[in-house]
Amino acid sequence: MNGLFHLHAVDYFIIIVYFAFALIIGFMLRKYTKTGKDFFLSGRALPTWITGIAFMSANLGATELIGMSAGGAEYGMIQVHFYWIGAIPAMIFMGLYMMPFYYASRARSVPEYLKLRFNEATRGVNAIAFGAMTLLVSGISLYSMGLLFKTLLGWSLTGSIILSAAIVLVYVALGGLTSSIFNEVTQFFLIVLGILPVTIIGLIHLGGWNGLVAKLPDGFTHAWSSLGSNHNALGTNWLGVVLGLGFVTSFAYWTIDFLVVQRAFAAKSQRAAQVTPIFASFIKMFIPAINIMVGLIALAVFPHIGHGTMSYNLALPALLAKYYPVGLVGLGVTALMASFMSGMAGNISAFTTVWTYDIYQAYIKKDATDAHYVWMGRVATIAGVVLAVLFSYIATGFPSIMDYMQTLFSFFNAPIFGVFLLGMFWKRMTPWGGFWGLVSGIAFAFIFYFFIPIHFATPNAGNFWRSWWVWVVTTGVGILVSLVTKPKPVEELKGIVLGVGKYRSYKGYAWYKRPGVLGILSLVIFVILNIIFW
Template identity: 80%
Template sequence: MSSGLFDLGFIDYVIIAAYFIFVLTIGFMLRKHTQTGEDFFLSGRALPTWITGIAFMSANLGATEILGMSAGGAEYGMIQAHFYWIGAIPAMVFMGLYMMPFYYASRARSVPEYLKLRFNEATRGVNAIAFAGMTILVAGIGLYSMGIIFRAILGWSLTESIFLSAIIVLVYVTLGGLTSSIFNEVTQFFLICLGILPVVIIGLYSLGGWDGLVDKIPEGFSHAWGDLGTTDNSLGASWIGVVLGLGFVTSFAYWTTDFLVVQRAFAAKNLRSAQMTPIFASFIKMFIPAITILVGLVALAVFPDIGTNGTSYNMALPLLISEYYPIGMVGLGITALMASFMSGMAGNISAFTTVWTYDIYQAYIKKDAPDSHYVWMGRAATVGGVALAIATSYMAASFPSIMDYMQTLFSFVNAPIFGVFLLGMFWKRMTPWGGFWALVSGITFAFIFYFLLPVEFPTPNAGNFWRAWWVWVVTTVVGIVVSLFTTPKPEKELKGIVLGAGKYRSYKGFVWYKRPGVLGIISLALFVLINIIFW
């Protein structure tokens, strides 16, 4: 029934079909609960921490992440885990403890809207346009990735794969809005655990456990920090580049300002739940390498010629599924991949829809329409966003590396906005025009650095790390200089949205496991322990 890598049985097709029916059913069931703008775009700000926490983490766990990081594990080893550990955990904890109170107190419906409240309309407009464009490009990457993988493993054509997933996402996001996306992200997480984790366990068992795996992979592939004393490693960057470029700028820029993930915390039922959302997610994020990096290491041990015999590293996970899974389990593994592809795309589309509707359409095209009109526009924007994503999916085919393409996009948009946020949230003297010119200068310098400056880096990863660092430096310097020569907002307009301009919420009366600060410390302690173990 298939001309691809797998010969699927009847039960496999039943499992795949059942998933499609399930996600469509969620969309239809949630339609009656998405009548207002806050329902459609922010899930009514009523979801519990465990749901928003899983969604916060899962929004970043698309199939490009699973396949790309599995490929990275096979090609580079445990050093790739920096994207999960130093490249995520500190930023997620910082987001929950120090940035989420300002976001939530502002009652902003999006990250660009917060920028309007903190700075001015011009700053909001620049960020909204840049972010909307980036989300469409990233959604297109997800569609293209799904197309090339399912062409290989199921024999489907690129166009069939792209249009099928696009139609499914279009239906359930149009009907259920953000709530539909979030519930599918939660479903995706459990499907990934059920569909992919067993292949790691089976693979490790067949290799004789961790020690047996280490014996069959190149020396140093089981360590994360050991080779970072110089740039002579697979990342092409020393520890200082990893710490500054990835651990500070790129990580914090993504996890604290990218509306794709921040939107999930906005949907929480109260401030404490919103703060707990990224902290709860950090505990899960720490162990995601078990279903990404370890997949690549096991694949390298089982298929030592991968990457050198015409077989792409991107096929690490599909090859293991084909090797170890019987009929029925294959369907579950394929469904997990499908869920991650479509969930990642849905997250980008729902974020695009919110920013387009509130920060572009309402702000500049139709300001005073009733709430029902903006819900209608949100659904129309979903259709338009999916159509644009289909178009950009073919653009992604022109880039040799999907993961490098994504990291480059993030350095263009997220690094400058992080510089603006860091100054804006923690320095009352930052002025509206300081924020605007800092953001414009950062984005402009990112393009100049990438396209015009003749700087050679050992690897694309090293280039992205250092570009992000210098873009942040330029953004910060411009923001400070312009602010010193322009007029700040009165402190009364900054109440609750800037450090020192309002009272900070305390949770001293709560039990320890309900206090964001305590859980944040525990998360950071585990983060340090894991890095020591895999040093």
């Protein structure tokens, strides 16, 4: 079968070098991965710039590059809300207000924090829900890669899935979280080097920004101006975007999803852990330059994209094929491979930690040696990859991969966020308030999706409003149950709830080392970008 690209020897050489490099990192780090703390948390010894890039890169998977470039071509700059209001405020909040509690608790995972704040039952529900979601999202990454390389290179779907799964399996099983993080950092730079030239070449070809705007439909370069009503690409107004995406969906992902939070847990100090998501926010704001901007350029270059045989999903691949010569094509394809493997590796390493500590150690084998849990972590890595391969075919039942992912997040992340927000900032929240709030939120998410016949203009609008109402139900049930049940003694909440214990100050540190100053600076840039592209 022929694909969109025809690779030459030098292109295959670049791809092989990348695969070899990923495996070598795993083998080199294996000797430094002896304890559970090393394997699951990188020894809590990594510097901010590494954890910050990894924090952001774990989210920069295949669905981000392919899905968001497709969204840019189909919807325009309105798609940028997923990066700006849908990420930046939550990342800053995570660093300033939530990370101190995480780090002070010395929890090894998000479910373990829930055990400390609430009880074992709440931890168990969260661990099982997170494990299921993580494997399903890993399957999405695998399926996306297999489908893309079948289209681009003519490779078989199953062969592509198995190859990438095998590479991720080896380097994560050998080096644990450290291996995953170092590969994510490498993958980030590879993605930028492989994809950013498309934006630059495309803008030059079209005559700069003004030339691009002249070839796009009216309003396609604005993010907010069309949100006065539901008649826009997102199918919802500014209130749905702010409440559903900017508040619930965004905060639920960036503050409590262990896939990204685990990277901050690996930081070498509390200050480094707090700065990690804030550092990542500076990078996150400019990621649209390598995906959404690519979609706009694709629409200008291929005016008939989205019609006939050319899918919006081919926005980025089509531009790679048009602009890149031999060698650079190999770099672009390798960048796409790196994005797929980055997303999957992040999910697998998070699943491995939660399975080992929050399910296996908590309920199956409580008193084993540290070496035994490292062994179980490697076994869980193998099992997780195998299950992800099997789950990858579930994605075939959804018309849009991005819609599938957002649906999963509304099912699992939104209710967990409701419980976290109350638990971290309200001392009166009780263990059973947390448990029943979480259970009711997950249950309501499924009921809302499958049994409440509400029609939304777009899947995005449905996910935004579903997330909002799931959060409302979770919060309401959590408060009501807490008012009639007994809270934990205040001494058990020290360091893990606002107002119980001393909040650390960084007064006297240089400005660029202070989380508060960096958070304000990031917020200012965020506001400026939204004004520019209003």
